[in-house]
Each structure stands twice: as C-alpha cells, then as structure tokens.
Amino acid sequence: MTSTPAAHAVPLPARHSAGCPFGPPPAYTEAAATAPLTRADVPGGEPCWLATGYAEVRTVLSDRRFSADPRHPSFPVLIAGSRERIAENPAFLRLDDPEHARLRRMVTGDFLVKRVEAMRPDIQRIVDEALDAMTGGRTEADLVADFALPVPSLVICLLLGVPYEDREFFQEGSRTLLDSTNTLERLLDARDELLEYLRTLAARKRERPEDDILSRLAARDDLTPREVASTGLLLLIAGHETTANMIALSTALLLDRPEQIARLADPAAVPGAVEELLRLLTIVHTGVPRVALEDVELGGTTVRAGEGVIAMLSTANRDEEVFGGADRPPVDELDLDRDARRHMAFGFGAHQCLGQPLARAELQIALATLFGRLPRLRLTIPRDELAFRTESFIYGMRSLPVTW
DSSP states (O other): OOOOOOOEEEEESSOOOOTTTTSSOOOHHHHHHSSSSSEOOOOTSSOOOOOOOOOOOOOHOTTEEEEOOOOOOOOOOOSTTTTHHHSSSSGGGOTTTTTTHHHHHHHGGOOOOHHHHHHHHHHHHHHHHHHHHHHTTSSSHHHIIOOOOOHHHHHHHHHHHHHHHHHHHHHHHHHHBBBBOOOOOHHHHHHHHHHHHHHHHHHHHHHHOOSSSHHHHHHHHHHHHHHHHHHHHHHHHHHHHHHHHHHHHHHHHHHHHHGGGGGGGGGGHHHHHHHHHHHHHHOTTTTTTEEESSSSEEEEEEETTOEEEEOOOHHHTHHHHOOOOTOOOOOOOTTTSSOTTOOOOOOOOGGGOTTHHHHHHHHHHHHHHHHHTTTEEEEEEEEOOOOTTTTTTOOOBBBOOEEE
C-alpha cells in the first residue's frame, strides 16, 4: 500500500465542460477512469485525496474513521481560508456523532416517509398552483423562476415556518453561499445575515409557536439560539436549492431526450425514473469532504491519519460495475428503466440527506404533473445556449426558457 502523491494532482474545484453540461467536470471523470483514488489540490490548503469509485466513496461516507468535522486540521475545503470560519458555526451536517446524531434526531420525525406521504396532497396543490400561475395568459416562461424554484421554496417554507414573502431574501442569500467564486468575506456576510434572520424568527416563534419545525426547535431548552438558527439554515438551503436545481436540470435533460418522457405517464414508472435522474445528474458535483482520523486502506492505497478526502458522488454514480450491464445503455446516458436504487445522490451513511423522502416526493409530483399538463413543452432557445450555474456548489441552471 502507498500514500505517495501522484505526479499530477487534480486541481479542485474542476471546471465543467460546455459540451457535456449534464455531467460532472471532465477532470473528475478522467480521474475515475484512471484509479478509484487520486491526489488532488485544493485552494490554499494541503493536497488531499479524490475518491471517485463507488466502493471507495461508500466507504469514506460510512466508515467512522473518516470525520465530517471541519475543525480537524487538513479538512479539505474548496475556498481558501474557509475551514476555520466554517468551524465557527457548524450545522449538524458538519459534526460527528454523538453531537451530529443528537441534533439530527430533533428534526428526523418531520422528514419520515410516512409524514412526507401525508404531505403529497399539499405538494400536488403547490405544483398545480405554480403551473396555473406559469401558464395563465401566456405561452412562454422561465421554468426556473416560474416553477422549479417556487415549488420547493413553498414546500420548505410550509415545513419550517419561514414566511414565503421573504423568499427573495433567503433565495439570494442561498445563491451567494453556494457561489464558489465569491470572496470568503461575502460568503460569511451572507451566512451571518441568514443566521440573524432565522435567530430573530425563532425568537418570535418561541413566544408565539405554530405547527412548524422552527417553532418546535425554538421551544427546546436543550438547544442554543445558534444551534436553532444553524439547523434552520441547513434545512432552508438544502430544502429548496437542491430540489429546484433537480427539477430544472431534469426537465432540460428530458426535453433533450423526448423519447423517454412517455415513461412519466405511467405512475408506476415515475419513482424509478426519478431515481435514474438523481443518479445521472447528482447535482453535488464538488463532492463531499472528509478527513481521516486514522490510517485507512482505500482503493489499494493507504490514506494516512490527518489526510483529507473528497468523495465524488457524481463519478460514483456513474460506476459501470454498479449501474451498467450488457442489456443497458452506458452509465453516462439516461435510461429511465435502469435500476438506479443504489445511487448515492443523497450521500451515504450517518450523514445521508435527511430530506430525501421529501425531495423524492417533490420530484415525482413536479415532473409527472409538468409533462402531463404540458405535453408540447419545449425549449425556446438552442440547447447550446442554455445557461448553467457552473460556479455553484450545487449544480443547476440559471434559467430555462420554455414554451408549450
């Protein structure tokens, strides 16, 4: 076994390719084709490992010898100087057990499958109303602004208890936080503004509670105001940014492959189709950071204690040995009949996305309803003119001009 760095490390974050906008940056796929574990360089930090193989990513995300806590030295980050500042106010996503488990348990019940299934009528109503507003009196729209973003924003506002009329503030703040080109100072300002907003809102809800997550968190005496705000911020951003980008990207991808849209007309096929879209698009293109707490053998290599690892969900979800087969198209192609249930678009292990039942329900309802109501939906601009959010930690689209 060896931990000797390769002669040429992959520079992070890598750039996307205009020729393949629905896939991860070529540098990641090229690294995956070479070895399941490669050396990488992060801005202003020590070199780390890039895990690209399915088995290796699964191990990094589930083995307790790898930590999610940015307070560890050499924890890999993609913005120079940000590790220490992230560590000042980490949400439970950035903590290890038992602290991670303690905070996560406080909101788990709101995202259980049974609870989400009971919300389906509300989600369907929100989707229908968004489509009514988008199509009322016109034949063209920006699907991002008029449908993909409003639907999950309304849903997460309903769950959290955040006023929807404040959406421009928290959507703009979220975009700033996810923009890798911003300065560290701008990112911290946006974070602090959002945290202060949620602290103030939680304080009001402690005095006048309602039936929502923020009210229940604010009422707890075992949580500090900072913990309430940090948890609320994580749920708010993850609850609308990820699903909004998945709705828009899925729509654009399907419009480019119209022969597969018919599968969404079969209610029994919709859940499997959504899993395939999640697998192929895997919008966390920058990967999930961890740091080794002790020596671990991974992909034929020894990762030493204190070395950082970035687990690439996007390349793991295109592992031919896991998702390929002689009777299936290549893994970099959309196949709505593929069995994609083992994908890791929501991560894996103890830190796996808490809100995945909700995201699945929203995607299933939004996509089936969209194409069911607008069978003539199509782009109004050439495919190569579509604008993607290549600078964002959560990959997505700036806009999606469509007509019907």
